[in-house]
Amino acid sequence: MRTIVILHCELNGLYDCEGNAIGLAAAKAGLPVRWSAMEGICFFKNRIEFVRIKKGESKMEDMAIYFEQQTKLEYPERFIGHRIIFKSNKIIKYLYNLLRLRILTLKDFDFYYR
Numbered sequence: 001m002r003t004i005v006i007l008h009c010e011l012n013g014l015y016d017c018e019g020n021a022i023g024l025a026a027a028k029a030g031l032p033v034r035w036s037a038m039e040g041i042c043f044f045k046n047r048i049e050f051v052r053i054k055k056g057e058s059k060m061e062d063m064a065i066y067f068e069q070q071t072k073l074e075y076p077e078r079f080i081g082h083r084i085i086f087k088s089n090k091i092i093k094y095l096y097n098l099l100r101l102r103i104l105t106l107k108d109f110d111f112y113y114r
Contacts, residue, residue, distance in 0.1 A: 010101055
């Protein structure tokens with residue numbers, strides 16, 4: 001079941017969707033959804049923060065340090081050769097996974113494509 005949901009999500013452009021699949025399954029099963037924060041854990045996700053800033057629930061000045069740290073982690077400074085190799089590998093992995101996804105989903109064509 002888990003694999004089917006993940007393949008379906010990836011086929012429709014949703015990547016890294018394990019949490020979404022688990023949440024949907026839990027909601028469908030009637031389990032309660034909790035929106036509480038965990039004490040002592042600081043959670044930062046840039047997309048969520050941008051929405052919160054847009055709604056006025058957060059301030060960019062307060063979160064600027066987190067955005068800077070995330071940028072340094074996600075986009076470290078590299079030499080041009082390393083960047084070219086990294087980008088090439090990323091494209092090759094994407095194309096490989098896309099081809100693999102298409103082959104796996106063709107086994108059950110009616111479910112995934114109709």
